[in-house]
Amino acid sequence: MKxxxxxxxxxxxxxxxCVTADEKTxxxxxxxxxxxxxxxxxxxxGRTKLVQLNDILYFESVDxxxxxxxxxxxxxxxxxxxELEEWLEPGEFYRCSKSCIxxxxxxxxxxPEISRNITAFMTGGDAITISRRYVSGFKAIIERGAxx
Numbered sequence: 001m002k003x004x005x006x007x008x009x010x011x012x013x014x015x016x017x018c019v020t021a022d023e024k025t026x027x028x029x030x031x032x033x034x035x036x037x038x039x040x041x042x043x044x045x046g047r048t049k050l051v052q053l054n055d056i057l058y059f060e061s062v063d064x065x066x067x068x069x070x071x072x073x074x075x076x077x078x079x080x081x082x083e084l085e086e087w088l089e090p091g092e093f094y095r096c097s098k099s100c101i102x103x104x105x106x107x108x109x110x111x112p113e114i115s116r117n118i119t120a121f122m123t124g125g126d127a128i129t130i131s132r133r134y135v136s137g138f139k140a141i142i143e144r145g146a147x148x
Contacts, residue, residue, distance in 0.1 A: 030089055038053065039068060042077075058103060059077075071123065081101060085101060091104065091144070094134075096128060097130065102122065104141060106123045107122060108123055117132050118135055
């Protein structure tokens, strides 16, 4: 793959030149489009901050409050998990339990458990449980990614 940067245009634009536009090319396009996408959340001190979608490790709902986790911060968002699930790109984020959505790209290691759950170790070391109800869907996403 060749990458070129040309300066002097009025706005930033990305062109993808390929022999055939396949699923991998589509995924690259969506990743580039999501690069500038942000989500707002409130920090502990009550200030609203924007977080890049690509920086999010996972979302978690606790006591009817939804939190955004990144490597260095935790923010509270007013969105519910089901709203986020509809808004986020399938294959990039996955609902892994009733209370959690993880970023597939931020999973570093997986460990199967006796209970048929899977523990996903995220970038930064957080351990997230993928409940057995959601394991088959998660495996399907991982297998699709491995085929590419």
